[in-house]
Amino acid sequence: MDNRKTQTKIDRRDFLHSAAATTAGLAFSQGAFAQASNGKKPDDINVALLGAGAQGRILVNTCLKIPGVRFKAVCDIWTAYNQKRISRILGKYGHEHNTYVNYQEMLDKQKDLDAVIVATPDFWHAEHPVDCLQAGLHVYCETAMSNKIQGARKMVEAAKRTGRLLQIGHQRRSNPRYLHCCEKLLKNNKVLGRVAAVSGQWNRIIREPLAWPQRAALDQLTLERYGYESMAQFRNWRWYRGLGGGPVVDLGSHQIDIYNWFLDANPSSVMASGRTSYLDKYTHQWYDTVMAVYEYETNSGPVSAYYQILSGNRSDGYFEKFMGDRATLVVSEPSYRGMIDPELMNSDLMDWVGFVKEGRLICPEITQRIDELTTEQLAELLVVKETPPGWRMRDLKL
Known part of the structure; x- marks a missing residue:
């Protein structure tokens, strides 16, 4: 075995923790995806996109550069435009996925998901992230966290209650x-x-x-x-x-x-x-x-x-x-x-x-x-393998 190759090879889950892989702020924890199911590879992460507008498209394009991320569902109410456009992009990259208009239907039917990327308008924050967390899924949510303080508190409470990861898209932090x-x-x-x-x-x-x-x-x-x-x-x-x-x-x-x-x-x-x-x-x-x-x-x-x-x-x-x-x-x-x-x-x-x-x-x-440097090359320089800190959740006074 070539030891040099072994040293530089990055597990796909490790890759997802790297700052380099988070150009759009995306990061998931290593311990969050311990089990494989439904025949997927052990290091694959099945993701749904909720909200397929302009920002959703940016996030999809970023994720397509990350090994092991597989889109399994797209949910958007504008089926004739947003949903159709994202589905076409995912199809070109071989991501077999289902499409939905109602996100509750997606959560009920799509049992192979690990995480959801929420890129819907601000006023749907915090309902979408909270329901996804309660469904047992990890959530990356675009800024703003919520356009109401009460909504932001509900998101924090749901993350604490479910033990799922919640990240807000302040991409400069990555x-x-x-x-x-x-x-x-x-x-x-x-x-x-x-x-x-x-x-x-x-x-x-x-x-x-x-x-x-x-x-x-x-x-x-x-x-x-x-x-x-x-x-x-x-x-x-x-x-x-x-x-x-x-x-x-x-x-x-x-x-x-x-x-x-x-x-x-x-x-x-x-x-x-x-x-x-x-x-x-x-x-x-x-x-x-x-x-x-x-x-x-x-x-x-x-x-x-x-x-x-x-x-x-x-x-x-x-x-x-x-x-x-x-x-x-x-x-x-x-x-x-x-x-x-x-x-x-x-x-x-x-x-x-x-x-x-x-x-x-x-x-x-x-x-x-x-x-x-490419995303993958940067990932070899910056890899974080521990669970992302939850200091903001701990310090937020509810």
Whole structure:
């Protein structure tokens, strides 16, 4: 036997725990899938997709790169478009699956599932995850966790009660650059010194309201059964109160989560201002322009954090910036936005030379080469074999 091959070979379940395999935030625990059933391979994981819209399609495309993940079911109410499109993609990759409109029917009939990926609109969080957890399935749920605090609490309670895994799609937590910045640079080596201020933004040019093929429109009875007044509302649910949360929830939740993670604290206060500046207020009930200030009390002292969303200008795109008395860190999902600017004073220069020599900081060329690795190649670098921590569940006061 070739020992070198043995050392680098990754079990498919181990692969699913790796940060590299979680480009879209997907991760499942090794101990969660101990038994094989219905003739599947021992290291296969049978998954259902609940919600086959734009985000569901992104998650499917990511999962198709992960060995051992097999889609067995797709559930979506828009059979003539969303469901049909995802089924066509899965068929090309040889994933034999059943299709459903009613997710309860899927849970009743599809007994070969291990996990469900929930990518339905926010207002169906938390009903979909809770019912899937109670059916004995592990759940990956897209952000936002819920558009109601009570719904989020029900999800946590269901995960505790059933012992199933529940993960929310804050994918930056699975990004190797963010992990390195948080653990190695900020916490272990304190490269920034004391962080006193944070800023972040997501500026973009907003698109026109989403349309739909008229021949594929849902009938009014179906729309109302699932919580929508019209096809326009169904397609643009993110902008309607009671259905979505607008860009602060869609986009800001990811970035404000980074504030909390990197600072190891939750905000003690927040003040914000917003308005609908560019869009039709009738069809866009949430603000398209928001500016907010968060105040934190951290172990190192107070921190003020600013956050901005624009919908009529994309200047500087999206990023998070942490400003300390020794350096400033800019980090974003695209690697070209990652940068540290040192405050070179006194003898600090030699410290920075040491950081580079020791590999704590790397040049842009190396970062680019890392980005070019495939999902499987990255998985060989970053593998986590223990059960994902449940600290957020434990600490959440119910």
